[in-house]
Amino acid sequence: MTHRAGAGHPGGSLSEIDILVALYSTRLRYDPKQPNLADRDRFILSKGHASPGMYAILAEHGFIARKDLESYRVLGGICQGHVDSKWTPGVDFSAGSLGMGLSFGIGCAHAARLDESKRTIFVMLGDGELQEGSVWEAAMAAVHHELGNLKVFVDRNRIQNDDFVDAQMRMFDVPAKWKAFGWEVKEIDGHDMEEILEGLAWLDSIDEGPAVIIANTVKGKGISYMENNPAFHGAPPSDEQLLIGLRELGVEV
Amino acid sequence: MxxxxxxxxxxxxxxxxxxxxxxxxxxxxxxxxxxxxxxxxxxxxxxxxxxxxxxxxxxxxxxxxxxxxxxxxxxxxxxxxxxxxxxxxxxxxxxxxxxxxxxxxxxxxxxxxxxxxxxxxxxxxxxxxxxxxxxxxxxxxxxxxxxxxxxxxxxxxTARNKTPVLYDGREDTLKIGKGVVHRDGNDVAIIACGVLVAKAIEAADILTDDGIEASVVDMHTLKPLDEDLVAKLVGDCGCVVTAEDHLLIGGLGGAVAEFLVSNIPAPLERVGVNDRFGESGQAEEMLDLLSINTADIVAAAKRAISRK
Missing domain, CATH: 3.40.50.970 (Thiamin diphosphate (ThDP)-binding fold, Pyr/PP domains)
Structure with a gap:
């Protein structure tokens, strides 16, 4: 997608993808034929630039056609640069500015509570995104309102736009920060499917307040030259790199 | 109040x-x-x-x-x-x-x-x-x-402080996107919003003493602007004054100016805050300090008429 578009965010799409696979394959309740069904679970991709990862999942699960993936970043295409609920079936939140998805998720969680619905609200944040102060306004509010139907993943790939997170704004003890705000916290390897599935079950076991999984991930996971390389936060692979990457992912080219 | x-x-x-x-x-x-x-x-x-x-x-x-x-x-x-x-x-x-x-x-x-x-x-x-x-x-x-x-x-x-009640018993005249005419006149149209609507009515009363009849409109909705009404006012009066407790840049005056310049150019005088911040003071003192009180609307009306 990013190669075709000549722009986009491959690194964060690959760091989040294993969690998205597990979530959409095993846990999230939805009907791709009725993407706006009121009582569906919600998935809010707050790090909305990592849209190629989400579009791939939406195509895999029948919300959009594989052909639609070619419309990523193309004028009139349904796959906008950042995930957008107006354009893409299955997208619950129009993202693009960091630090917004958790608050939106809180609104969805309040609505579910008012509806006396059992639906669950999942939110994915980036770790660089945690530098936005508004995330912590939301973190405080979710605990205050005891939103047990709100589940969060932090995709901790340790790289942001310009450089490594540690170079831009050190985050120190991320789990301790969430704990201090009153959240239930669990750390996992965000590429170990067993740990991800255990993490999902753990999230479901908590209903008295919000819970967060800090998923340690690798930016650009699965492609040698992208892994842990800040250059691929927001840049597509070249023609040659594309072929190498596809081969490394096991795609016949 | x-x-x-x-x-x-x-x-x-x-x-x-x-x-x-x-x-x-x-x-x-x-x-x-x-x-x-x-x-x-x-x-x-x-x-x-x-x-x-x-x-x-x-x-x-x-x-x-x-x-x-x-x-x-x-x-x-x-x-x-x-x-x-x-x-x-x-x-x-x-x-x-x-x-x-x-x-x-x-x-x-x-x-x-x-x-x-x-x-x-x-x-x-x-x-x-x-x-x-x-x-x-x-x-x-x-x-x-x-x-x-x-x-x-x-x-x-909404405003913090009390102002005259203008709609008691007139609730039916209110609709989002439609300005309300509070006073009819053919010399100048004063279009105001918020706390300056009552001031605009006061100004119109004062103008009567000089033989000037002003229309006064409460443009409670700035967007979408009631363009039909603004056009009618220009037709009836030939010049316009806007009045708002807001910067001259981009508020009601801006909205009316944008409409007029592209559709029916007419003399327009805008009463509003001229590119500065406020300071501590009573409500009336602030309107005086920022030149957005009744007297300023009266003066603006006369300037607008002189430009016809």
Whole structure:
């Protein structure tokens, strides 16, 4: 997608993808034929630039056609640069500015509570995104309102736009920060499917307040030259790199 | 005399049995007057603490789930969440209704930091947004309740301090997007909003002594602007004055100027705050200091007529 578009965010799409696979394959309740069904679970991709990862999942699960993936970043295409609920079936939140998805998720969680619905609200944040102060306004509010139907993943790939997170704004003890705000916290390897599935079950076991999984991930996971390389936060692979990457992912080219 | 913020509070209270209405507060419910709803329906009132950025998006999440949120804080503090409003509410077109109270220099002694004189301009710039500034408590109540029928977001500025009640018994004349003619005249049209509507009526009375008959319009909705009415006023009067407790840049005067220059050029004099901030002072003192009081409207009317 990013190669075709000549722009986009491959690194964060690959760091989040294993969690998205597990979530959409095993846990999230939805009907791709009725993407706006009121009582569906919600998935809010707050790090909305990592849209190629989400579009791939939406195509895999029948919300959009594989052909639609070619419309990523193309004028009139349904796959906008950042995930957008107006354009893409299955997208619950129009993202693009960091630090917004958790608050939106809180609104969805309040609505579910008012509806006396059992639906669950999942939110994915980036770790660089945690530098936005508004995330912590939301973190405080979710605990205050005891939103047990709100589940969060932090995709901790340790790289942001310009450089490594540690170079831009050190985050120190991320789990301790969430704990201090009153959240239930669990750390996992965000590429170990067993740990991800255990993490999902753990999230479901908590209903008295919000819970967060800090998923340690690798930016650009699965492609040698992208892994842990800040250059691929927001840049597509070249023609040659594309072929190498596809081969490394096991795609016949 | 009554404050338009009390009208907002009354509207919310009138809607307590509408189960889709939810209220969001950022520790200023006593001031914006959402407290009456909170006391009646605490289960549909969400305290966001002193966190406006979070509040606007919680409202967006509720709207996306089928609720109709009314979120209020001071006008100035809504601006802290501008990007949340822009990207989280206006762009997806979610029907979140934002009320910014204590707008304008009329807010008074809290000083320049609290006197939002730019909010109307800021929110006019957002596609999908309806922007209102009612002039009294009755119209604030009616227009707030009409927001329930909007399919997109809205911003309403209310005032802290009391002003004359102009709509008692005239509720039926109010409709979002339609200005209300309070006085008919053929020499000059004075188009005002908010706390300056009563001043415009005073100014028109004073102008009568000089043999000048002014139309006075309450343009409570700045966006969408009632262009048909503005065009009719130009036809009837040949010149226009706008009056607002807001910067000259981008508010009611800006909206009317944009319409006139592209459609029916006519002499326009704008009464508003001229590119400066306010300071501590009583409401009336602020209007005098910033040259946006009755006498300034009278002078502007005469200038407009002289340019015909």
């Amino acid at each position: 009554a404050a338009s913020r009390d009208g907002y509070g009354q509207a919310l209270l009138d809607m307590i049995d509408d189960k889709e209405v939810v209220i969001l507060e950022a520790d200023l419910g006593k001031s914006t007057k959402s407290l009456h709803f909170r006391n009646a329906r605490p289960e549909r009132t969400i305290s966001c603490g002193i966190g406006e950025q979070n509040m606007m998006l919680v409202a967006a999440g509720l709207a996306s789930s089928g609720y109709t949120p009314f979120a209020s804080t001071f006008a100035i503090f809504t601006e802290r969440a501008f990007e949340q409003i822009r990207n989280g509410i206006a762009r997806p077109g979610l029907a979140v209704h934002i009320c910014g109270s204590h707008g304008g220099a009329h807010t008074g002694t809290d000083g320049g930091s609290a006197q939002s004189i730019e909010d109307l301009s800021i929110y006019r710039t957002l596609p999908n947004m309806t922007v209102m500034h009612p002039c009294d408590d009755v119209s604030a109540t009616v227009l707030t309740k009409q927001c329930r029928n909007l399919t997109g977001p809205s911003y309403m500025r």
